[in-house]
Amino acid sequence: MASAMLLPGAATLGVMGGGQLGRMFVHAAQSLGFRTVVLDPDADSPAGLVAHEHVQSDYLDPAGLARLSAVCDAITTEFENVPATALTQLAASRAVAPAGSAVAVCQDRADEKAHFKASGVACAPHAVIRSAAELAFVPDSLLPGILKTARMGYDGKGQIRVRDAAELAAGFAALKGVPCVLEQMLPLQLELSVIVARGADGAIVNFPVQQNLHRDGILAVTEVPAPAVSAELQAEAVASAGRIAASMGYVGVLCVEFFLLQDGRLVVNEMAPRPHNSGHYTMNGCDVSQFELQVRAMAGLPLPQPRLHSPTLMLNLLGDLWFDAAGQERTPVWDQVLALPGTHLHLYGKQSARPGRKMGHLNITAASAEAARDVAQRAARLLG
Numbered sequence: 001m002a003s004a005m006l007l008p009g010a011a012t013l014g015v016m017g018g019g020q021l022g023r024m025f026v027h028a029a030q031s032l033g034f035r036t037v038v039l040d041p042d043a044d045s046p047a048g049l050v051a052h053e054h055v056q057s058d059y060l061d062p063a064g065l066a067r068l069s070a071v072c073d074a075i076t077t078e079f080e081n082v083p084a085t086a087l088t089q090l091a092a093s094r095a096v097a098p099a100g101s102a103v104a105v106c107q108d109r110a111d112e113k114a115h116f117k118a119s120g121v122a123c124a125p126h127a128v129i130r131s132a133a134e135l136a137f138v139p140d141s142l143l144p145g146i147l148k149t150a151r152m153g154y155d156g157k158g159q160i161r162v163r164d165a166a167e168l169a170a171g172f173a174a175l176k177g178v179p180c181v182l183e184q185m186l187p188l189q190l191e192l193s194v195i196v197a198r199g200a201d202g203a204i205v206n207f208p209v210q211q212n213l214h215r216d217g218i219l220a221v222t223e224v225p226a227p228a229v230s231a232e233l234q235a236e237a238v239a240s241a242g243r244i245a246a247s248m249g250y251v252g253v254l255c256v257e258f259f260l261l262q263d264g265r266l267v268v269n270e271m272a273p274r275p276h277n278s279g280h281y282t283m284n285g286c287d288v289s290q291f292e293l294q295v296r297a298m299a300g301l302p303l304p305q306p307r308l309h310s311p312t313l314m315l316n317l318l319g320d321l322w323f324d325a326a327g328q329e330r331t332p333v334w335d336q337v338l339a340l341p342g343t344h345l346h347l348y349g350k351q352s353a354r355p356g357r358k359m360g361h362l363n364i365t366a367a368s369a370e371a372a373r374d375v376a377q378r379a380a381r382l383l384g
C-alpha cells in the first residue's frame with residue numbers, strides 16, 4: 001500500500017522482530033511521539049519489553065500478523081530473516097518499508113550478489129553451489145575461498161574457510177548440502193560500511209563512512225570518521241550504496257558493507273535491509289540516528305542529510321565482559337566506565353549474558369579521533 005505521511009504523535013508504527021535493533025527503533029519512534037508495536041515470539045524480547053504493545057507470536061502466525069496490521073499505520077522489520085512472505089502479506093493492508101521483495105534479496109547471498117552486479121558495483125568473484133554435483137564446476141581460481149550458506153548466515157556463522165577442492169567438498173557436506181556461495185578469499189586491507197536512508201519519493205541521504213573491526217566474525221569496533229579510508233574511496237562507497245538502494249526501489253535504512261582490498265580497490269561484501277550494528281555510533285555522534293531515519297522513512301517524513309558532530313568510536317559489548325577470568329559471572333564496572341569523558345552506554349535489556357552475545361554497546365564521542373581512541377582504550381582496560 002502506498003504510504004501517506006504519518007505525523008508524530010498521531011500514528012502507530014510496528015516492527016517485525018524484538019531484538020536490540022527493534023528496541024532502539026522503538027525508543028526513536030517513541031521519542032517522536034509514535035505509538036509502537038513489536039511482533040516477536042519471545043516473551044522477554046528486548047524490543048517487546050519497551051514497546052506499547054507486544055504481539056507475542058510467530059512471524060508467520062496469521063493471528064499475530066492480523067493484530068499487527070490492525071493496530072499499525074506502517075510496519076518495518078528489524079532483522080532480515082523475518083519471512084519475506086510475512087512482509088508481503090502485511091503490505092496488502094498496510095504500508096511496509098522496506099518491501100518484502102527487497103528483504104528477500106538481502107536474505108539470499110546469491111540474489112544479493114546478482115543485485116550488486118546489476119547495480120554496477122563490484123563484489124568478490126564467486127560461484128553459487130546448489131548441489132554436490134555442482135562442486136565439480138567450481139573454478140580453481142576461487143580457491144582458497146570462503147564457503148557461505150546462501151541463507152541465514154550472520155556474525156560469521158554458516159561460513160567455512162576452504163583451501164582446496166577436497167576441503168570445499170567437505171565444507172559443503174558440513175554445511176549439510178544447503179545452497180551456498182563460494183567466494184574467493186580476498187586480501188583485505190580493512191572493512192567499512194555505509195548506511196543510507198531512502199524515502200518513498202526516491203530522496204536519499206547517507207551517514208558518513210564507518211570503518212569496522214571484526215573479531216571472530218563479530219563486529220567489535222566502529223570508528224568514524226574512517227581513519228584509513230581516503231575521501232575519494234568514501235565518496236565511491238557512498239555512491240555505490242546509493243545505487244544499490246535506488247536500483248531496488250528501496251525505502252528505509254540500508255547498510256552496505258564493503259571490503260577495501262590491499263591493492264586499494266573497493267568491493268561490496270553484503271547488505272542489511274535495516275539499521276545496522278556499525279551504525280550504532282550515530283545515536284551519539286550524529287545529529288540524527290539511524291533509528292530515527294528508519295522512523296522518518298517509513299512514516300514518509302523528511303529525511304535530512306545527517307551530520308557527524310563528533311568523532312565517535314563504538315565498542316560492542318559482548319557477553320564475555322560479564323564473566324571474569326575464572327568464569328564467574330560479574331557486573332562490568334559501569335560506574336568507572338561512565339566516569340570517562342564522552343562515554344554513552346547502551347544496554348539492550350537482555351536477561352542473561354553469554355559469551356559472544358551482543359549485550360550492548362558503548363559510544364565514545366570526543367573533540368578529536370585521538371581523544372576518542374584514548375578513552376576507548378581506557379574503557380576497554382576497565383572492562384577487560
Ligand code: ADP
Nearest residue numbers: 124146153154155156157183184185186214270
Ligand atoms: P556475516 O553475514 O556473518 O557478517 P560476512 O560475509 O560479512 O558474513 O563475513 C564475515 C567476515 O568474514 C567479514 O566481515 C570478513 O572479515 C570476512 N570475509 C567474508 N568474506 C570474505 C572474503 N571473500 N575474503 C576475505 N574475507 C572475507
Ligand code: MG
Nearest residue numbers: 155257269270
Ligand atoms: Mg558481515
